[in-house]
Amino acid sequence: MKVGIIGAGGMGRVYARSFRQISGVKVYAVNDIDENRMKQLAEEYNVPVQYKSWEDLVEDPEIDAVAVCTPPAFHKEMTVKALKNGKHVICEKPPALNAAEAKEMADEAEKQHRVLMFGFQWRFLPQAEYVWNLARKGFFGEIYRARARYLRMQGAPAGWFRLKKYAGGGALMDIGVHVIDLAWWLTGRRKPVKALGASYDLLGNFEVDDTFIGYVLFDNGLSMIVEASWLQNWPNEIEIKLYGTKAGAEVTQLEICRKIEGITGAYVSTKPILEKRDTQLAKIKHFVDITKTGPTEHTPTGEDAVTVMKIIDALYKSSSEGTPVKID
Structure with missing residues (x-):
């Protein structure tokens, strides 16, 4: 499984570290608005692809699953687009800004027959x-x-x-x-x-x-x-x-x-x-x-x-x- 991570902050690093410990999983790509932070995560966890645009990341056909590790205001848009592009998604908490957004996300996962899971560890x-x-x-x-x-x-x-x-x-x-x-x-x-x-x-x-x-x-x-x-x-x-x-x-x-x-x-x-x-x-x-x-x-x-x-x-x-x- 190849994974793309959106958000290279604290939780993005936690996810990168965790994914690396699982056999058969590779953190393939990362995106962040802060290019220095993105570069640091990529170098530390040997991530081969860095995307300046999260849209490009979710559209990459090499990627099987996406981890959304951004502020909640962006969860719905990123998750829905990733699902529409055939990716499984794990999204950090809180799920969204409100229940209406969360329902859009859940409905899209069902429509696309993809897994949507939230980060309630x-x-x-x-x-x-x-x-x-x-x-x-x-x-x-x-x-x-x-x-x-x-x-x-x-x-x-x-x-x-x-x-x-x-x-x-x-x-x-x-x-x-x-x-x-x-x-x-x-x-x-x-x-x-x-x-x-x-x-x-x-x-x-x-x-x-x-x-x-x-x-x-x-x-x-x-x-x-x-x-x-x-x-x-x-x-x-x-x-x-x-x-x-x-x-x-x-x-x-x-x-x-x-x-x-x-x-x-x-x-x-x-x-x-x-x-x-x-x-x-x-x-x-x-x-x-x-x-x-x-x-x-x-x-x-x-x-x-x-x-x-x-x-x-x-x-x-x-x-x-x-x-x-x-x-x-």
Whole structure:
């Protein structure tokens, strides 16, 4: 498989490094608006072709798959054109500026019979897979609420991340999208029906939110609290908690809590120890595999991206209007 990478920044380099570790895959071409940055990536990872135009890259018949590693404002156009040119695509998160764009991308992938996957590497955490397998077996009973938190004390990225026209939003779009996707996937990909959100930009003075707090209700009664922050006057808080009728879990540090049957008020808490994994590499390996076999239940698909973006759209709309918002 020959791969072309659009965007030679931080994530472009992560993708180049990961693709190089997979047998049978070659990073064949790269594009970036910064020619020096493009040249550096090409030299470091032995990429033979450098394109000044991303359009030329996606039209190259030698390329089988494209990785889109640019600001979200460009995801839809680049992805759709790559798909139309017969390429499989892995696109970085957040999927797009909104759900409408994400749907265009998903629809084009279906039309062209090509794989479209998004860069939600948290699904490939060993502890996430462990909890997912338990949930599929009914270990937790009915999971009726979840808490998804990604709160940084000092972690506001610079540059285009702070500009709404390129990023689409702030902390919610940048890091909240990870925990939303993971909690939603772990709880069974239920249909969201209502959202309530509050956006803050009190510490960063950016064009976008430095903190976002939200509540999402799903069609089976599941409720999810979402918290995302680039800046806060408290140490980092990163956790995904699931609460079921039989047991509960904290995913990021992997702790399982369950009631002991037959003993009133007795619980047992366990912390399974799992082998560590390079989640970026696992994500890229999964993408390569599914270009041959097709998506699996593990895959962050185009359809998944549409739902995740519907949640984010509704949270932002609720914050703007100051009222709960229904999700179609």
